[in-house]
Amino acid sequence: MATPEFRGTLLAEPAMRCIPEGYFLMGCDAGRDDEKPAHRVWVDSFELAAFQTTNAEYSRFLQHASHPPPALWNDDDFSDPAQPVVAVSWFDAVAYCQWLSRGSGKHYRLPTEAEWERAARGGVEGEAFPWGNCSPEEIPEYASRWKSGPEPVGLYAPNAYGLYNLGDNVHEWCADWYDAAYYAVSAERNPQGPPASSRRASRGGSWRHHIKVTRTAARSSIPPELKYADYGFRVAAGG
Numbered sequence: 001m002a003t004p005e006f007r008g009t010l011l012a013e014p015a016m017r018c019i020p021e022g023y024f025l026m027g028c029d030a031g032r033d034d035e036k037p038a039h040r041v042w043v044d045s046f047e048l049a050a051f052q053t054t055n056a057e058y059s060r061f062l063q064h065a066s067h068p069p070p071a072l073w074n075d076d077d078f079s080d081p082a083q084p085v086v087a088v089s090w091f092d093a094v095a096y097c098q099w100l101s102r103g104s105g106k107h108y109r110l111p112t113e114a115e116w117e118r119a120a121r122g123g124v125e126g127e128a129f130p131w132g133n134c135s136p137e138e139i140p141e142y143a144s145r146w147k148s149g150p151e152p153v154g155l156y157a158p159n160a161y162g163l164y165n166l167g168d169n170v171h172e173w174c175a176d177w178y179d180a181a182y183y184a185v186s187a188e189r190n191p192q193g194p195p196a197s198s199r200r201a202s203r204g205g206s207w208r209h210h211i212k213v214t215r216t217a218a219r220s221s222i223p224p225e226l227k228y229a230d231y232g233f234r235v236a237a238g239g
Helices: 055-065 090-104 113-121
Strands: 016-019 022-026 039-043 046-049 171-177 200-203 220-222
Touching: 016 113, 022 113, 039 113, 046 113, 055 090, 113 171, 113 200
Parallel strands: none
Antiparallel strands: 016 046, 022 039, 171 200, 200 220
16 A cells, blocks of 8 residues: 655645646547547646545644634544545635645645646556556456545555546546636647636546546536535646
8 A cells, every 4th residue: 555655744745746748638539528629738847746635634734724624524434544535625625735835835736627637647648547448347446445435545556657546536626617618719738727617627536426437538527615525636736
C-alpha cells in the first residue's frame, strides 16, 4: 500500500507530481455528447497531488482554519484518516486550497478539466482509462471494492505520472464552470472552461455508482454548493 507523503506537520502539504507541458487529445468522439468533439489541447506544465485529499490532511485545515467539518466527518464509513475527504462543496475545496497557499507560500488550487484529463492520461493517447482499455470489471479485486464508501487512497498502482485513484473512489472537483457544449469553442491553449454557469465541473469515478470507475474523458458536474458522499478533490499547483 502506498502512503501519502506529507511535508511539515501543520499544513500537511501533499506529495505533488510534475505533469509535463504538451498537447493531448481531449474528449472522446465515441463518448457522451459533452465529450465531443475530441480536440487537440495544449496544457502548460503544472503539479498535481499524487493522492486525493485525505481526511488526515483536511483535519489540519479544520483545526487551524476553524472551518466547519463535512456532514459525514464522524461517520464510520467515511472517517478513516487515509480515505479521501467527502461531502465537501466546491467552496470548501477552494477554501482548503487558499488556506494551504497562505501557510506554505505556494499557490495551491483546483485543477482545470484540461489539466485533470492531461494528467489522467499519463502521456498516452487514445486509451479509455488511466490504465488502458480493459473494462473496469477486469481491474484487480473490482468486485470486492467500494462496498460502503471510498477506499483509502493509494491501495493500487499509480498511472504513468505517479497519480493514484484517477477514475475511481470519488468525483474530484475541478476549477472550471461546466458547459456541455464547451468543447466546440474551447481555447486550444490552457482552456479554463466557460466564464459562468450554474454547475462546476468534476472528474473521476464514484464508489456510489453501479460502475465504480469512470473513463478518462468522461465529464460530470453539480452545483458548487452541493455536498455529496462521493465528492472530494485533489489539489494542483503552478501552471
